[in-house]
Amino acid sequence: QVQLVESGGGLVQPGGSLRLACAASGSIFSINRMAWYRRAPGKQRELVAVIVSGGSTNYGDSVVGRFTISRDNAKNTVYLQMNSLKPEDTAVYYCNVHVASVGYWGQGTQVTVSS
Numbered sequence: 702q703v704q705l706v707e708s709g710g711g712l713v714q715p716g717g718s719l720r721l722a723c724a725a726s727g728s729i730f731s732i733n734r735m736a737w738y739r740r741a742p743g744k745q746r747e748l749v750a751v752i753v754s755g756g757s758t759n760y761g762d763s764v765v766g767r768f769t770i771s772r773d774n775a776k777n778t779v780y781l782q783m784n785s786l787k788p789e790d791t792a793v794y795y796c797n798v799h800v801a802s803v804g805y806w807g808q809g810t811q812v813t814v815s816s
């Protein structure tokens with residue numbers, strides 16, 4: 702079993718920055734894909750960013766140039782640096798980690814962008 706613990710959400714003003722973290726623990730021997738998703742009120746869940754074991758990254762169109770995903774393999778942790786935040790970035794952000802092709806989800810962390 703794999704456990705994911707997210708941190709770093711909160712309230713920020715438009716134009717501000719936040720950094721999310723997701724630490725994985727448990728039966729981990731190979732993490733091949735780590736990603737962040739979000740779900741805004743009344744909307745479907747969407748992919749924000751993904752990073753694979755080789756370091757390649759991909760981003761949702763709405764966050765390109767503003768968000769950066771990174772990972773620390775020694776700590777089994779994935780980060781999401783969010784800059785130039787907009788009110789439309791308000792959502793619950795979820796960490797998703799694939800271990801041996803099995804996907805696990807974090808509990809979610811609220812990000813609210815408002816003045």
